Amino acid sequence: MIIDIIGAGIGGLTTAIALEQKGIKARIFEQTERIKPVGAGIILANNAMQVYEKLGLQKIIEDNGNSISSMNITNSNLKPLSKIDLSYFEQKHTIKNIAIHRGKLQKILIDKLKYTKIELNHKLTSIEKNGNDYFLKFENGKQIQSSTVLGADGLNSIVRQKIFPNNKIRNANQICWRGIAECELPVKFRNELNEAWGKSERFGFVQIAKNKVYWYALKAFKNNKNKFSINDLDQYFSTYNSIIKDIIKLTKKEKIYTAEISDLKPTSIWYKEKICLIGDAAHATTPNMGQGACQAIEDAFVLSECLYTYEITKAFSEYQKLRLPKAHLVVKTSWFIGKMAHFKNPISIGLRNQMLRLTPSSVNRKQNEQIFQLVEI
Numbered sequence: 001m002i003i004d005i006i007g008a009g010i011g012g013l014t015t016a017i018a019l020e021q022k023g024i025k026a027r028i029f030e031q032t033e034r035i036k037p038v039g040a041g042i043i044l045a046n047n048a049m050q051v052y053e054k055l056g057l058q059k060i061i062e063d064n065g066n067s068i069s070s071m072n073i074t075n076s077n078l079k080p081l082s083k084i085d086l087s088y089f090e091q092k093h094t095i096k097n098i099a100i101h102r103g104k105l106q107k108i109l110i111d112k113l114k115y116t117k118i119e120l121n122h123k124l125t126s127i128e129k130n131g132n133d134y135f136l137k138f139e140n141g142k143q144i145q146s147s148t149v150l151g152a153d154g155l156n157s158i159v160r161q162k163i164f165p166n167n168k169i170r171n172a173n174q175i176c177w178r179g180i181a182e183c184e185l186p187v188k189f190r191n192e193l194n195e196a197w198g199k200s201e202r203f204g205f206v207q208i209a210k211n212k213v214y215w216y217a218l219k220a221f222k223n224n225k226n227k228f229s230i231n232d233l234d235q236y237f238s239t240y241n242s243i244i245k246d247i248i249k250l251t252k253k254e255k256i257y258t259a260e261i262s263d264l265k266p267t268s269i270w271y272k273e274k275i276c277l278i279g280d281a282a283h284a285t286t287p288n289m290g291q292g293a294c295q296a297i298e299d300a301f302v303l304s305e306c307l308y309t310y311e312i313t314k315a316f317s318e319y320q321k322l323r324l325p326k327a328h329l330v331v332k333t334s335w336f337i338g339k340m341a342h343f344k345n346p347i348s349i350g351l352r353n354q355m356l357r358l359t360p361s362s363v364n365r366k367q368n369e370q371i372f373q374l375v376e377i
Ligand SMILES: Cc1cc2nc3c(=O)[nH]c(=O)nc-3n(C[C@H](O)[C@H](O)[C@H](O)COP(=O)(O)OP(=O)(O)OC[C@H]3O[C@@H](n4cnc5c(N)ncnc54)[C@H](O)[C@@H]3O)c2cc1C
Pocket: 006, 007, 008, 009, 010, 011, 012, 029, 030, 031, 032, 041, 042, 043, 044, 045, 122, 123, 124, 125, 152, 153, 154, 155, 157, 158, 176, 178, 216, 259, 278, 279, 280, 281, 285, 287, 290, 291, 292, 293, 294, 295, 296
């Protein structure tokens, strides 16, 4: 059996590593011509790091990233509103949460592959049924026969469009900028993720390596998204704490990534016959919990275990049964957090901040307990 994975993102690569370790052959087809060490940062939460520990990647990821021991929501002047102490989970699972450069993580994953080939410049354009198998057609004119297909091709997945054409992408009406500033945070902030919430915008930042601070900024829009510009970032955050203003100043504008935030409306089914979806292709989420890639990484682990244990269709149905509840919990909670973070009305903002301040840490811990716990297989 050979599994054909469409997409060499974090989900596709992690799946290929997990399959290799089970002795299952895979091929990866990736649309880009060259895998470049680009991108900003990413946070690999405890659940993702538990998977990477099982795949033998914990140490190299820790060595290339920076551990974070708390995740805080603050007001625009970095005064804490809510704090999630991650040290409890570090001790419970003997694993840390790591912030790392995306390009570095991607290189680590590619280097870990022993014999799985990544076919670059292979943009999938269609899938056609051929008896019990499929013909995969690519933009470069090539066509291959495939018995089993995994769609790891992200939010706009062609594989998903083929099997579930009616699934809906939802625009969150938020614009997001991401960048890396060449600086060191004050010691107090070095092992924390801080996200400052203001009025219909917010700014998050975390140290990912020596002299590298990953940051992201979001702003809500209605019909006016085109009026936003990278050149005005300092103005949008002019009333924020000086650390935030310095981070913006210390980032090269040409290296800031801009994207609109969207997710996939949760759907009850992720596979059809011998085609199955993983990661963002199955359950793309808004980034408000920093869990999108972490959920793709959990998919990779669970699906490889299921493919090792069961025949294909049973493997896909077990994988879906095991993974869907948590993935959808993340999508729904994250969507809600995104709306709350961008309140505009000062009264609503005051009430929200008060609620965040008064929420007992035990409640925050309980919610994360559910997210960080891997499913029993
Ligand atoms: C602003 C922001 C911040 C985020 N921060 C975090 C975070 O801190 N922690 C976290 O866990 N998650 C985070 N996420 C979410 C995370 O980026 C995604 O969930 C994750 O990248 C999904 O991985 P994936 O492999 O499923 O899809 P993708 O990363 O989208 O990879 C899909 C791959 O498929 C390829 N592809 C697409 N179409 C085709 C085709 N037709 N043929 C061949 N190849 C194709 C693409 O080129 C790409 O390489 C964030 C997202 C955003 C937008």
